[in-house]
Amino acid sequence: MENIFFDKRDLKSCGRNVIIGKTVRIRHPERVVIGDNVIIDDFAYIPCGLEIGSFTHIGANCSMIGGAGQITIGSFVNIAPSCQIVTASNDYKGGGLVGPAIPEEFAGEPILKPVTISDFALLACNTTVLPGTIIPEGMSTGAFTLVNEKEYLPWSLYVGIPAKFHCERDGSEMKLAAQKLLEMYTCEE
Numbered sequence: 500m501e502n503i504f505f506d507k508r509d510l511k512s513c514g515r516n517v518i519i520g521k522t523v524r525i526r527h528p529e530r531v532v533i534g535d536n537v538i539i540d541d542f543a544y545i546p547c548g549l550e551i552g553s554f555t556h557i558g559a560n561c562s563m564i565g566g567a568g569q570i571t572i573g574s575f576v577n578i579a580p581s582c583q584i585v586t587a588s589n590d591y592k593g594g595g596l597v598g599p600a601i602p603e604e605f606a607g608e609p610i611l612k613p614v615t616i617s618d619f620a621l622l623a624c625n626t627t628v629l630p631g632t633i634i635p636e637g638m639s640t641g642a643f644t645l646v647n648e649k650e651y652l653p654w655s656l657y658v659g660i661p662a663k664f665h666c667e668r669d670g671s672e673m674k675l676a677a678q679k680l681l682e683m684y685t686c687e688e
Contacts, residue, residue, distance in 0.1 A: 514553065525549075534574065535684075547586055551576075552618065554680065558582065566599060568611055568630070573618035575677050579642075583627045587611045612648070619654075619673055637670040 502521055507513060509528040517533055520541030525531055531545065534553035543557050547565035551557075552574030560581045563570050568586025572578070588610045589597045595607025612631035616622070621639035628634065631648035638651050641658035651657060656665040 520559075540580070554677070558624075564588075565611070565614075565630070569613045570616070571613065572616045573620065573636075575618055575673070576616055576620045576622075578616075578622045579624040579626070581625045582622050583625075584614055584616070585628065586614045586630050588630055617653075619670055619677070637668055637673070639668060641665070 502519055502523060504522070504524045505528045507519065510525075510531050510533060511529055512532040514533055514535035514537065516536045518538045520539060520543065522541045523539050523543045524545065526546035527548070530548040532550040534551055534555070536554045537551050537556070539557045540559040542560045544562045547563055547567070548569040549563060549572070550570070551572045554574055555572055555576040557578045558580035561578055561584070563584045563586070565586030570584055570586050589607050590610060591597065593607070596605045597607055610630050614628055614630065614632050616628070616634045617636040617638070619637040620634045622628070623640050623642040623644065625643045626640045627645050629645070629647045632646050634646065635651055635653035637654035639656050640646060640662060641656065643660070644658055644662050645660040646657065646662045651662070652664065654668045654670045656668055657663060658665045
C-alpha cells in the first residue's frame, strides 16, 4: 500500500514486514528508524525524530509531537488509538509567541526533552505522555492517563490524571511469548 504523504524509501531505516497506513503522516522520514514487524495505523502523525523497535504497534490517530525532539519506542510495545506522545512543548506562562508557525526570534523558550517508551509497554487509548518521560519495561496505562516526567515502576499499571500507581503486572508470560516469537522469527531467516 502506497502512502500518500511520503515515500517509505525515504525513511532512515525500515525493517521487514512493516505496515504503514496509507494516511500516516511522517513529516521528516529521514529521522525515522523502524524495526521489523511494526504496524503504524492510519491517521498517525509523526513530525519528530522516532525510533521504533520490533513487533510494535502504533494505533490509529496517534500523534507523536515534537519537531526537533526525539521519541524512542522499544519492542513488543502497543500504543492504542488516539495517544499523544509529546517531546517538545512550551511552558505557556508567557515570554514569547507559541507554535511552529512563529519565527524563532519571536518564540518563547521551548521545552524539548526526549521521550523513551521501553519494551513491553502498553499505552491505553488517549494516554498522553509529556516531554522527558521514561516509561520503564512493562509499564502500562489505563485509558485517558496523563504520564509526566517522574519515576515509574517497571511492570506496573498506572491510571489517572496525573498517572497514579494502580497495581503490579506479571510480565513473565509476555517475556516467554516474546522469546518464542524471536526464536521462530530467527529460524525463518
